[in-house]
Amino acid sequence: MTDDQILAEVRALIIEIIGGEYALGLDIGMDTAFETDLELESIEFVTLATRLGERYGERVDFVGFLAAKDLDEIIGLTVGEVVRHVSSCRTPEGALDG
Amino acid sequence: MAEVIARGVRFHVQRLAARHRPHLLAQPVVFIHGLGMDNLSSFYYTLANPVAHAGATVILYDLRGHGLSERPRTGYRVSDSVADLAAVLDASAVDGPVHLVGNSYGGTVALSFALTHPQRVASLVLIEAHIPVPGWAEQMAATITGIGADLTEGELGRWMARSRKHANLAALGKDLIHHTTFVPDLRATDPVDDGELQQITQPVHAVYGERSDVIAHAWLLQSVLPRVRLTVLPDVDHSVLTAATPVLRTVVLDWFAAQAMTVPAGLR
Numbered sequence: 001m002t003d004d005q006i007l008a009e010v011r012a013l014i015i016e017i018i019g020g021e022y023a024l025g026l027d028i029g030m031d032t033a034f035e036t037d038l039e040l041e042s043i044e045f046v047t048l049a050t051r052l053g054e055r056y057g058e059r060v061d062f063v064g065f066l067a068a069k070d071l072d073e074i075i076g077l078t079v080g081e082v083v084r085h086v087s088s089c090r091t092p093e094g095a096l097d098g
Numbered sequence: 099m100a101e102v103i104a105r106g107v108r109f110h111v112q113r114l115a116a117r118h119r120p121h122l123l124a125q126p127v128v129f130i131h132g133l134g135m136d137n138l139s140s141f142y143y144t145l146a147n148p149v150a151h152a153g154a155t156v157i158l159y160d161l162r163g164h165g166l167s168e169r170p171r172t173g174y175r176v177s178d179s180v181a182d183l184a185a186v187l188d189a190s191a192v193d194g195p196v197h198l199v200g201n202s203y204g205g206t207v208a209l210s211f212a213l214t215h216p217q218r219v220a221s222l223v224l225i226e227a228h229i230p231v232p233g234w235a236e237q238m239a240a241t242i243t244g245i246g247a248d249l250t251e252g253e254l255g256r257w258m259a260r261s262r263k264h265a266n267l268a269a270l271g272k273d274l275i276h277h278t279t280f281v282p283d284l285r286a287t288d289p290v291d292d293g294e295l296q297q298i299t300q301p302v303h304a305v306y307g308e309r310s311d312v313i314a315h316a317w318l319l320q321s322v323l324p325r326v327r328l329t330v331l332p333d334v335d336h337s338v339l340t341a342a343t344p345v346l347r348t349v350v351l352d353w354f355a356a357q358a359m360t361v362p363a364g365l366r
Contacts, residue, residue, distance in 0.1 A: 021264055039263040042139030043165050046112060050100070063114050068153035071343045074143050090174075 001090060002032075006083045013051050014079070017044050030080030043075075052086060060089045102187030107173070110166035111190060112138060112158040112225025122153030122241035122358050125220045127264040127319070129158045130183070130204030134245065135271045144343045145199065145350055152351055154197075159186050161207075163289075164273045174283035178229065180214050187218070195220040197351065197357065201339050202226050213300050221357050222302045223350055226338050232289040239285035246275030275350045295322045301360075302326045303353045305346060307334030346353045 007030060015023040017020065018040065034040040040048070049062045067087050068072060116122070127149050129141040132138065136144075138158040147158050150156040156363045162182055163174065173182075185360035197220050200208035205227020212219040228234065248254040249272050258264035295318075302323050306316040308330050320328045329349055334342045 018262075034156040039261050041263045041266055042143060043137050043160075046142050047166070050112065051161050058115075061117075063117055063147045063150045071143055071340060 001045075002084050003083055003087050006086050007079070009055065010048075010052070010079060010083055010086070013039065013048060013055075014040070017047055017051075028079060030078065030083060032079045034077050034079070036047070045077075052082070056086055056090060060086050101327060102186060102189035105173075105182060105188045106241040107162050107182070108168040109182070109186050109189075110160040112142065112146075113158075113190070114146060114153045114158075116153050117151045118153035120153075121155075123155075123197065123354055125147055125195050125197055126155040126157050126192055127199060127354070128183075128187070128192075128321045129156065130198065130200040131161065131205050132202035132204050133161075133164075134242065134266045134274070136202070137161075139165070139341060140201065140339055141199070145347060146340055149349050149354065150288070150353065154354060157187075157190060157192065157196075159183075161204075163278060163280065164270075169270075169273065169278065171277070172279045172283075174278060174280040176206060176210050176287050177214075179203075179281070182360060183207060183211050184215060184218070194218075197223070197354065198219045198256065199223040200225065200227060202336070203228055206230060208291075209241045209298065212300060213294055216297075216299070219300050221300050221353075223353060224302060224304045224319070225346070226306055226310055226312060226336050227304065227319075228312055229295075229317070229318055230287050230289050231318065232317075234289065235285050235287040237354070238287075239281050243283055246272065246281075250276070257365070265300075274279060292318075295319070295353075296324060299324055303349070303356070304328045305331065305338060305349060307336060307338045307342070308332045309335040310338070311336055341349060 011028045014028060032038060034045055051063055053060055102111050105362055129146055131138055131140055137160050144189065146156050146158055160177060160196050163169040195218055198208040205224040208222050208224060209227060212222055242360055249268050255268060258268035275330055302325060303327060304319045306313055316330060319326055331338060331342050331345060338346060
């Protein structure tokens with residue numbers, strides 16, 4: 001699964017969570033920040049992480065991902081960082097390819 | 099989204115599986131957030147994932163009327179919060195003792211839960227806990243009423259209306275304050291006395307900010323509880339959880355490591 005495909009799924013989930021009317025006109029890409037660009041509520045981010053865990057399975061270790069970050073880093077997360085995390089967890093062999 | 103029905107109310111519950119084997123703690127760690135515009139995300143962003151990563155099963159839930167839990171019109175007494183927690187644990191198939199971590203009003207709930215259900219509590223971490231001393235209920239009700247007025251027609255409301263994120267939180271807060279029994283229920287809280295607090299025999303770690311408006315509650319706990327460790331963080335106010343997250347993480351992880359040492363290895 002490519003990063004573009006994961007991005008498309010993450011984008012669809014975000015739109016579902018924040019509601020289509022708010023998402024109108026939002027261009028959600030890899031550089032989009034959850035806090036400053038999407039104004040995602042903290043509780044909505046929890047929902048997003050849960051839904052992604054359900055979608056991609058236990059190998060997408062959000063506990064480990066978030067445990068390593070401080071509060072400012074979590075608040076400053078971009079869509080791309082989450083997409084790349086999902087991608088790296090799903091294709092461990094990718095790490096060998098560089 | 100994980101939901102359980104407890105006492106006829108739908109609660110939003112998040113369960114984080116323990117990483118690292120063997121697990122650090124045999125018992126789950128349950129986080130209880132504060133009042134008003136707070137929800138489980140304040141712990142999810144700060145302590146919950148590090149604790150799960152260290153090797154404990156973590157349970158977070160939104161109090162009734164908060165976050166993604168249902169917002170019934172009634173049932174906001176401390177005794178309701180305690181009964182809700184017991185029912186949420188029952189519905190989550192947790193029947194053994196748990197470690198409780200409460201922030202602000204969440205600490206009030208944790209303490210009261212330990213008094214009501216001592217056999218279900220292994221230890222307590224109380225962060226900026228409000229202790230319902232005589233006069234506390236009236237003061238809290240007045241504070242919350244003031245916040246409600248500010249949200250409805252004051253500067254706070256105007257500021258929060260500027261963004262989708264804050265507007266949603268403000269709408270929830272206003273509904274809770276103006277359209278439920280939240281404030282009168284808070285006002286009706288029975289005070290606890292020293293004799294009751296002395297009955298809490300579980301180990302307690304109390305953490306307060308030096309500049310907290312409830313720092314007097316820290317000294318009370320230190321003087322009354324049989325097994326208490328107190329950490330006062332310099333230059334921090336009531337917002338310990340978000341303002342001093344790194345040091346709080348260390349305090350909490352060290353605390354659970356110490357609790358693990360007190361449990362026979364075979365039970366971990």
